[in-house]
Amino acid sequence: MNVIIATVLVLVMLVSAIAALVFKDLLNAVIALSVVSLIAAVIFYLLQAPDVAMAEAAIGAALVTAIFIIAIRRTKRFEE
Amino acid sequence: MRKIIAIVLLAVIVMGISLAVREIPFGKTDTKVGEYYLNEGKEETGAANIVTSVVVNYRGFDTLGEIAVLFTAAIGLGAVFGSRKKKKDAEEVEKSSLIVYTGCRFLFPVILLVGAYIFIHGHLTPGGGFQGGAVVASAFLLMYLTCRGKRIRDKSNKVVESLGGLIFVGIGLVGLIIGKGFLFNFLPKGEFLTLFSGGIIPIIYIAIGFKVGAELTGVLDNIIEESK
Amino acid sequence: MNFLSQYIYYIGAFGLFFIGLYTMLTKKNLIKVIIGLDILDTGVFLFLIAIGYSSGGTAPIFSKSVTETGNMVDPVPQALVLTGIVIGVSVLALALALAIRLYEHYGTLNLRKIKEQRW
Numbered sequence: 001m002n003v004i005i006a007t008v009l010v011l012v013m014l015v016s017a018i019a020a021l022v023f024k025d026l027l028n029a030v031i032a033l034s035v036v037s038l039i040a041a042v043i044f045y046l047l048q049a050p051d052v053a054m055a056e057a058a059i060g061a062a063l064v065t066a067i068f069i070i071a072i073r074r075t076k077r078f079e080e
Numbered sequence: 081m082r083k084i085i086a087i088v089l090l091a092v093i094v095m096g097i098s099l100a101v102r103e104i105p106f107g108k109t110d111t112k113v114g115e116y117y118l119n120e121g122k123e124e125t126g127a128a129n130i131v132t133s134v135v136v137n138y139r140g141f142d143t144l145g146e147i148a149v150l151f152t153a154a155i156g157l158g159a160v161f162g163s164r165k166k167k168k169d170a171e172e173v174e175k176s177s178l179i180v181y182t183g184c185r186f187l188f189p190v191i192l193l194v195g196a197y198i199f200i201h202g203h204l205t206p207g208g209g210f211q212g213g214a215v216v217a218s219a220f221l222l223m224y225l226t227c228r229g230k231r232i233r234d235k236s237n238k239v240v241e242s243l244g245g246l247i248f249v250g251i252g253l254v255g256l257i258i259g260k261g262f263l264f265n266f267l268p269k270g271e272f273l274t275l276f277s278g279g280i281i282p283i284i285y286i287a288i289g290f291k292v293g294a295e296l297t298g299v300l301d302n303i304i305e306e307s308k
Numbered sequence: 309m310n311f312l313s314q315y316i317y318y319i320g321a322f323g324l325f326f327i328g329l330y331t332m333l334t335k336k337n338l339i340k341v342i343i344g345l346d347i348l349d350t351g352v353f354l355f356l357i358a359i360g361y362s363s364g365g366t367a368p369i370f371s372k373s374v375t376e377t378g379n380m381v382d383p384v385p386q387a388l389v390l391t392g393i394v395i396g397v398s399v400l401a402l403a404l405a406l407a408i409r410l411y412e413h414y415g416t417l418n419l420r421k422i423k424e425q426r427w
Contacts, residue, residue, distance in 0.1 A: 003313040010320035017327045017347055026339055033343055036324070040350050047317070047357050048367045048381045050206035051131045052389050054198075056353075058214035059397050063296060064346065066221055070303050071404040072339065075411040079337040080418050086333040090326055097322060106314050107363035114360070114382035118368060130368040130380075134387040146391045153398035160405045206369060210394055273372065292394075299401050303408075 006046065013039040024079050026072050034065040126269035127203035127278035135208070136281050140263040144252070147245065147291065154241075154295045161302050176226055184226035191219035199289030203278045209285040213292025220297045224304060232301055237294050244291030251280055251287075317358040324351030338407050338417045342400065349396045353389045360385035 013036055020032035037060035044053040117134055125133040135143055175181075199212025223230065255264035270277035324347055331344030360382035366374065368383040411417055414425065 003316065006316050007312060010316055010323075013320060014323045014327070017324055020343055020347065021327060021331050021335075021340075026337070029340065029343055033346060036347060036350060040354060043317070043320070043354065044357055047361050048365055049357050049360075049386050049389075050367055050369070051129075051208065051211070052353075052357060052386050052393070054206060054211045055214070055390055055393050056350075058211055058218070059393055060350070062218045063214060063221070063300075064397060064400060066300070067303060067401055067404060068339075068343075070300075071408055074305065074408050075339070075417055079340060080416075083334050086330060089333075090330060094322075094326065101315075101318050101322070104318075104359065106317070106358070107361060109360060109362045109382050111382055111384070114384050117383055118377045118380055122370065128370040130370075130383045131386050131390070134383050135390060139387060142391060146394055149395050150398050153402045156402050157405045160402075160409055206367070208390075210390060273370070303401070303405065 002046075006043070009039055009043055009046075013043075026077055026079060027069070030065060030068045030072065033068070034061050037061045037064070122272070125265065125278060125281065126272065127281050128273055129203050129206065129208075131206075132203045132208055132281060132285070133278070136284050137263075137265060137279075140252070140284075143288070144248070144263075147248065147288065150292065150295055151245065154299055157299055157302055174228070176228055180226050184222060188219055188223055191222065192216060195219065195293065196289070199285055200282065201275070202285040202289075203281045204273065204275070209288030210292055212289040213296065216289070216293030217296035217300065221300055224300065232297065234301075237298050237301070241291055241294040241298065244287045244289075244294065247287040248284055248291075251283060317354065317361075321351050321355035321358060324348070324354065327351075336419050338410065338419060339404075341419075342403050342407065345403070346396070346400060349392070353392055356385045356389050356392075 016032050016035045016039070020029045020036065023029045023032065037056060041053045041057040041061065044056055117138060118130060121127075121130050121133050121138075125137045127133045127137075195212045195215035197212075198207040198215060199209050202208035202212070220232065252263040255266055256262045258264065258266060260266070265279040265281075267279040267283075269279055275282070328344045328346075328348030328351060331347065332341050335341055335344065362379065362381050365379050365381040368380045368386075407417065410422070414422055416422065
């Protein structure tokens with residue numbers, strides 16, 4: 001049962017990382033990046049590390065996404 | 081052409097790593113340092129969270145280096161953006177609606193309280209200075225997103241950040257002055273599982289919480305530029 | 309199933325590592341390269357935590373119900389990853405600030421065009 005949950009989570013994480021690579025609209029790529037961070041936080045919790053899960057969720061899913069969106073707003077939105 | 085070279089290079093690295101990872105067994109750890117920290121950590125430090133006692137007490141010098149890196153990045157960001165004149169007069173910013181504004185005013189102290197709880201109880205429950213500081217910075221991010229037109233005061237932010245770093249280094253120097261070593265745990269250990277236990281660990285984590293929160297808020301304040 | 313249960317976390321960690329490295333090598337937009345840097349960081353942290361896991365272990369925190377070290381996971385890789393996450397976010401913030409300044413100076417974020425311009 002544990003193995004099935006872990007396999008599903010890792011598959012969704014890898015598909016989302018490939019999506020962050022492929023999208024041409026940079027805003028969509030940043031949202032895919034924040035999905036990768038969130039699923040990584042859940043996997044950290046499954047590997048019995050609650051401190052690291054809390055740090056990755058607070059920093060990777062909230063602050064990094066906000067800084068990326070502000071930087072995209074001050075430059076171009078679409079990749080050439 | 082560049083893509084073909086990249087794929088060939090990555091295929092070679094994939095072969096090498098998959099041959100090496102096959103030797104690492106998953107689920108069996110035989111490290112002696114981790115066992116020592118687990119067995120002796122309860123009596124030597126008095127903190128209930130072993131990861132906290134490793135980060136602050138046994139490897140406290142690495143935490144000092146990490147805070148120095150964070151400080152350098154915040155200063156570098158201020159230097160990159162600082163050579164333009166900050167517009168002191170407020171331009172015409174579109175005000176947000178009443179529901180969003182009231183929601184922000186209710187949520188802001190609650191989020192600050194949750195962040196402060198996380199870094200004060202860092203030695204008893206999972207959490208600590210860095211996690212609590214990130215939650216405090218997201219409270220200020222909420223304020224920037226909803227109550228537009230308000231900025232934080234630069235001077236108070238820098239004073240709080242510098243005080244946090246000074247308290248950390250000062251407590252380390254007190255251990256050196258006594259004669260036992262930098263960052264030595266000189267306060268009494270206290271009773272296990274209460275708030276005042278663990279020696280200097282709660283004081284250091286409170287200082288780190290204030291410093292990281294003020295630093296990340298300063299980074300956000302530098303990178304936002306108000307426009308219509 | 310046995311192969312999966314042994315190696316699934318390593319496959320996830322190294323998959324992220326290679327996707328991040330491929331993005332950094334072949335993409336032209338500067339912000340895509342910085343996104344690849346973040347994906348690579350997350351892959352490395354996942355690998356470090358997966359090494360320190362021991363089967364049937366529990367989190368290394370004492371409480372009223374867990375009062376002796378029966379079978380706890382290794383606490384040292386968790387301390388290393390905690391430091392790594394904070395340093396990763398500070399490098400990212402500084403890289404994005406420099407990218408914004410590059411855009412204001414050159415007018416484009418395409419790496420081929422920036423490299424071709426002469427002084």
